[in-house]
Amino acid sequence: xxVISQKPSRDICQRGTSLTxxxxxxxxxxxxxxxxxxxxxxLTLIATANxxxxxxxxxxxxxxxxPISRPNLTFSTLTVSNMSPEDxxxxxxxxxxxxxxxxxxxxxxxxxxxx
Amino acid sequence: xxxxxxxxxxxxxxxxxxLVLNCSFTDSAIYNLQxxxxxxxxxxxxxxxxxxxxxxxxxxxLNASLDKSSGRSTLYIAASQPGxxxxxxxxxxxxxxxxxxGSGTRLLVRP
Numbered sequence: 001x002x003v004i005s006q007k008p009s010r011d012i013c014q015r016g017t018s019l020t021x022x023x024x025x026x027x028x029x030x031x032x033x034x035x036x037x038x039x040x041x042x043l044t045l046i047a048t049a050n051x052x053x054x055x056x057x058x059x060x061x062x063x064x065x066x067p068i069s070r071p072n073l074t075f076s077t078l079t080v081s082n083m084s085p086e087d088x089x090x091x092x093x094x095x096x097x098x099x100x101x102x103x104x105x106x107x108x109x110x111x112x113x114x115x
Numbered sequence: 116x117x118x119x120x121x122x123x124x125x126x127x128x129x130x131x132x133x134l135v136l137n138c139s140f141t142d143s144a145i146y147n148l149q150x151x152x153x154x155x156x157x158x159x160x161x162x163x164x165x166x167x168x169x170x171x172x173x174x175x176x177l178n179a180s181l182d183k184s185s186g187r188s189t190l191y192i193a194a195s196q197p198g199x200x201x202x203x204x205x206x207x208x209x210x211x212x213x214x215x216x217g218s219g220t221r222l223l224v225r226p
Contacts, residue, residue: 031212042204043159043216092158096212102146104214108158 006093006107013114018081021110023093028073030096033104034066037090046091049076083114117142117209121217128195129225136190136220138205143183146208150179150190153202153219162203163190195224 005024013019023032034046046066047055055068069077080087090109097105118141128134138148150162163172163179165188171180178191192199205217 033213042218043206045213045215048211048213094214102208102212103149103161103164104208105161106159 004093004095004097004105004107006110008110009108010111011113013083013112015084015114017083018079019083019112020077020079021091021093023076023078023107025074025095025097027097030073032070032076033094034068034076034078035092035094035106037092037109039088043092046078080112083112085114088112088114117145117207117215119205119207119215119217121203121205121220123220124218125221125223127223127225130195130197132195132224133191133193134195134222136192136203136205136222138188138190138217140186140188140207140215142209143186144210145183146210146212148179148181148188148205148207149214150177150188151204151206153204155201159204192222195222197224197226199224 003026007022032049035043036046037043045058046061047057047068049055049068049070051070051073065081067079090111092109093107094104120139122137145167147166149164151159152162153159163174165172165181176193181188200223202219202221204219206214208214
């Protein structure tokens with residue numbers, strides 16, 4: 001079955017720096033989604049990334065803080081900019097990789113710790 | 116705006132008990148509802164998927180029901196085991212193909 005790969009799997013970052021998370025899908029998909037899971041919390045949708053257009057952000061998330069790229073149908077990146085300890089979370093990428101089914105599959109996540 | 120609520124937030128039961136986890140959602144215009152399991156420090160494991168036209172799905176000791184008109188779903192776990200201890204997340208796919216998650220139920224099954 002198709003796979004979603006994320007990297008890095010985890011990282012420790014310094015306050016004020018930025019980190020880019022990569023998401024690779026081994027099949028072409030129209031929409032990719034980025035989620036955040038803060039410690040002890042559930043998953044919150046950050047944005048929807050469509051190839052060929054700007055990402056659509058959910059309420060509370062802005063492009064300056066979480067710029068997203070979607071250069072082709074198999075790849076996307078999420079950057080967490082100017083990080084603070086409050087950005088310490090797991091960031092997950094997901095996509096509908098099952099043809100004909102409205103089912104999202106998730107990557108294993110990228111666990112960021114900001115000191 | 117779709118909102119998903121899960122009750123209870125936490126549950127502790129002795130091994131062998133049957134238990135029910137509840138999920139409710141505010142907008143019945145959904146494509147499907149999915150139950151996930153998440154172990155501490157791990158990713159998501161999909162347990163059951165119910166399409167909007169279906170009423171229930173079963174997998175082993177798990178049974179999930181869906182009442183779309185009332186905005187409710189339940190996950191029934193039969194004969195619980197310590198290995199069932201995890202956080203269970205309910206999520207609905209809305210009309211924009213976004214998956215909206217509930218806050219989860221933390222389950223502890225005591226030996």
